[in-house]
Amino acid sequence: MASKPNPTNDEKPRNPETSQIFISSETLQAVLSHHTLIQHFHTSLPAVSSAIQAPIRPNYAVSPISSLILMPSWSSSPSLPYMGVKLVTSFPQNSTVNLPGIHANFVLFSSTTGQPLASMDGTLLTLYRTASVSGLASKILARNDSKTLVMIGAGALAPHLIKGHLAANPSLQKVIIWNRTMKKARELAENLRNCGEHDGIRFESNESLEEIVELGDIISCATNSEVPLVKGEKLKAGAHLDLVGSFTHTMRECDDEAIRRARVYVDNEAALVEAGELVGAMERGVIEKEEILGNLVELIKGEKGGRRNSEEITLFKSVGSAVVDLLAAQLVYETRI
Structure with missing residues (x-):
């Protein structure tokens, strides 16, 4: 019998209580749709928005035209036991080397224990949430x-x-x-x-x-x-x-x-x-x-x-x-x- 192919990093079974997972852009697209995210926002925003703290995003100039932006948030709601931070880089000059000007990564933590739970493609996450x-x-x-x-x-x-x-x-x-x-x-x-x-x-x-x-x-x-x-x-x-x-x-x-x-x-x-x-x-x-x-x-x-x-x-x-x-x-x- 042929052996099963090795799973990719974000396909390996893990215990979410003890191990941080990486969610690739391919997996994110497989589990997310604009329809489901619109429904999620419609249901969840009224219920938990008042329990989420989201300070004004610090913007650090790393060069005259490039910057690093931090977007933190955390929830005090039992139905949303998470903290997160999106790390965004803005490099407008990237167009000259055929790269996107914006890149991002999102890291999710437990708001109960502070444990890191997941990291994921923040650029794609932003595209989905903005459109939704x-x-x-x-x-x-x-x-x-x-x-x-x-x-x-x-x-x-x-x-x-x-x-x-x-x-x-x-x-x-x-x-x-x-x-x-x-x-x-x-x-x-x-x-x-x-x-x-x-x-x-x-x-x-x-x-x-x-x-x-x-x-x-x-x-x-x-x-x-x-x-x-x-x-x-x-x-x-x-x-x-x-x-x-x-x-x-x-x-x-x-x-x-x-x-x-x-x-x-x-x-x-x-x-x-x-x-x-x-x-x-x-x-x-x-x-x-x-x-x-x-x-x-x-x-x-x-x-x-x-x-x-x-x-x-x-x-x-x-x-x-x-x-x-x-x-x-x-x-x-x-x-x-």
Whole structure:
């Protein structure tokens, strides 16, 4: 009889009480889906978010343009007995050597004993949790008859955002992709067409940004643009705008008119001090802080109202948080063991 192949490092049986495991990107993708993570956030965020501490992330400059970022979090809830820290490096110059500019690792600990439980690919974990937060927000805020998703940007996050919105909005029928380098948009559309995961969905690319913004029932943006890409005057009645890319004061994915026309929501309070669209709009008097209508947890709980009719424009701005990192890592770890 042929001997069984040796299991990979993260496939070996282990006692989770005594041994730390490594969860590779392959295993993470095998145990995680945008649909299950959206459901997990929808159920868990209202229950445990108040029990999770997530201090402001320290950002250390390791060179004039490169940095090391730490994102710690810990829970006091018995249903979430974990601590975690995501270690992120930002090296924008990596594009010159054909490497991603962002790399991350996530380490999970027991909040009862302090034991390390697992380490996992933090870059992929971030892609899944970011897209699933956007998907959950569009599930709540977008029209339930939305047909067309417009994806602005074709980087690493774009396919995850597309899958997150598709998982959350079963009425979607078409995805149109735009990118500054249209070759990347065409390649992403082709890859999604050929992956066999999205029966009945049409995937297209289009060079005219203004044209496709007018078509979007849901418009998702994941770019580093410092020039507004989405013009508010082009948004159709009832559109939902999902802004993911900006995380500094100089970045802007939409103009002031989009902010002015929309009912605005955020993933968490950090967006009010980090996101260029909102910080700039508040500085220019376009919107007051009190006019930001709620965060994701408040929307899930129903403490803040979302869309009131089919004509309103809604806008959701996310900058990410260690809270959803911890919940995503929990789902991966507990599914894996």
